[in-house]
Amino acid sequence: MSNDTMVTLQGWLGGDPTGRDAGGVPVTHFRVGCTPRRFHRQREEWVDGETQWYTVNAWRTLAEHCLRSLRRGDPVVVHGRLTHRTYVNKANTEVLALEVEAITVGHDLTRGCSAFSRSPLRDRADGSATPEATAA
Template sequence: MANDTMVTLQGWLGGEPSGRDVGGVLVTHFRVACTPRRFNRQREEWVDGETQWYTVSAWRALADHCLRSLRKGDPVVVHGRLTHRSYVNKADTEVVALEVEAITVGHDLSRGCTEFRRTSPAQGFEPAAGAGAGASGAAA
């Protein structure tokens, strides 16, 4: 843990979060798009850079809270451990995927307002109820 690469992302949810049961533990996955903006002094205007996509995974209570709280298009701030994996896609091209195992996730309050609601352990994820694609088994 001492040598983990920690990152903080500021971006937008690219789709609805999806949750699933992994051995009785809820994990939620979602994609975050981060588009850097730079001021071009020659043109005197803001220019968008290339959008970078990150897959984020959240576990246990954080996973449940992400399912209940996040929606496609939401501005978010994610802090966690950066990992990468390589694989060969269908076009036979090697791809490097950047992934973040979230420690904290929240709405980006520089983009709007939100309301905090504390949950109790009794309101958490129940594996028997299942976690379908994009919805938790618990009522919001």
């Protein structure tokens, strides 16, 4: 069993996903904004907290599917490994960036409807075809 920190994000895509090739392996990344809402009892209303932004990286088949399926503004649910990295930005300030290596990504169906298209050759997590795909 691994000691990875697993997280589930519910938020909105801040821009269209971008894909690239990393040593022969497809990778897609996108930003997810998560804005917490809390009920303010004294004002008796819902208030938005500060939006937190996460970079999400998806690899291999998931990368290809994210690139084909997701668009800016889409509501998503992302589950994966939380990582962090530090870098120095243009203002010469050290920045801590939180990133998620996605294991699964989907549209948040509490926000709307989505249509699903099965990939005929890669239906299982191990990449093997399902009996329906091999019969077609």
